[in-house]
Amino acid sequence: MEKSDNIIMMPFEPKRPYQELGLVLRQELIDGRYKVGDRLPPERDIAERLNVSRTVVREAIIMLELENLVEVKKGSGVYVLNIPSHSNSRENVISDDAGxxxxxxxxxxxxxxxxxxxxxxxxxxxxxxxxxxxxxxxxxxxxxxxxxxxxxxxxxxxxxxxxxxxxxxxxxxxxxxxxxxxxxxxxxxxxxxxxxxxxxxxxxxxxxxxxxxxxxxxxxxxxxxxxxxxxxxxxxxSDIDDPNFDGYLFSSNPVVLLGGEK
CATH class of the missing domain: 1.20.120.530 (GntR ligand-binding domain-like)
Structure with missing residues (x-):
């Protein structure tokens, strides 16, 4: 998973893989990477970017959903509902549940x-x-x-x-x-x-x-x-991504050129 050189105050000490990823996504909301109403990238892209499994991404999304930070729309994707006020806020954090x-x-x-x-x-x-x-x-x-x-x-x-x-x-x-x-x-x-x-x-x-x-x-x-x-x-x-959404197609499924094709 990507690491930052900056020291970030976390709302709790992560004990489980999905919590670590959930806090990374939470911080990205705080940092303005996404705005209210934005759709998050498909799970496969988050998994690829942060080098984690799809199951960990699914659990991290559930964590953010329980915190009322995102809304899951079946067959459409995950949308930003709220932005956390600051990174060390403990409000509504689900901190000790196994995925x-x-x-x-x-x-x-x-x-x-x-x-x-x-x-x-x-x-x-x-x-x-x-x-x-x-x-x-x-x-x-x-x-x-x-x-x-x-x-x-x-x-x-x-x-x-x-x-x-x-x-x-x-x-x-x-x-x-x-x-x-x-x-x-x-x-x-x-x-x-x-x-x-x-x-x-x-x-x-x-x-x-x-x-x-x-x-x-x-x-x-x-x-x-x-x-x-x-x-x-x-x-x-429980797949929540839009199966027809191809906005991240190339980063998810890179084309492999065979037989010397250019």
Whole structure:
């Protein structure tokens, strides 16, 4: 990420990658790089300019949105709503919430290993509970219910199959943190299409099949891939850029001349 030679007073000490980027963008607002009503560059250009991933940019935009500094218009882009009064103001700063994609990465590491161990420890009774959770998930999807109780229940059943209460508590804390997260809620506020839930149900069915076979490697891989699918789908569904906006086309997609073309 670009560094400045000037010493800038930050409103808080960044603990997470998205916070560091969010403070850079915040400072650019203060410095007059953008005016109220301006559209920020597409995420891909911010990511390229500051050498960060798209997920970090997405989280930084959510941070600024929660601070009421920008407004997200689905399919159009991010527009400047307000300019911070000065760089060391703490007003409205969301300073200690984990980003949704950082949470997913942690879950991916934790739950893939939980699934591996659960496949070794699993009992017929555990399998019955997992099937019941999938049945609940199917009925919720079929009825169009907003609740995702079956989804959470399925993941908890896998943790419980490890017969390790510490792992169960760790997963419970992960889900509770997600449900209480303003960042997570704001990300989901931009997602309208719920068809992805059927895809995740199919992922769960593959995890269950590995559990039934008591195959720890397959269970670990299936859980890892499931949470990778979740991450990618959420990134796609919450995309806020205008797909037809090509104002930054050349900096985003430089033309590579092949075969000696001039």
């Amino acid at each position: 949704p994609f950082e949470m997913l990465q942690a879950r991916q590491l934790l739950e893939s290993n939980i699934a591996e161990f659960a496949a070794i420890q699993v009992t017929p009774g555990d399998i019955v509970k997992m099937r019941a959770a999938l049945d609940l998930e199917r009925s919720e999807i079929a009825s169009g219910a907003e609740e995702c109780i079956g989804d959470e229940q399925f993941h908890m059943c896998i943790a419980e199959a490890t017969q390790n209460s510490v792992l169960v508590d760790m997963l419970k804390q992960s889900w509770e943190r997600r449900e209480q997260s303003p960042m997570w809620k704001k990300l989901h506020s931009h997602i309208i299409d719920q068809a992805y839930r059927q895809e995740w149900l199919e992922d769960h069915a593959r995890i269950l099949a590995a559990m039934q076979r008591k195959d720890p490697i397959a269970a670990k891989n299936a859980m890892w891939q499931h949470l990778e699918n979740v991450k990618q789908r959420l990134l796609e569904l």
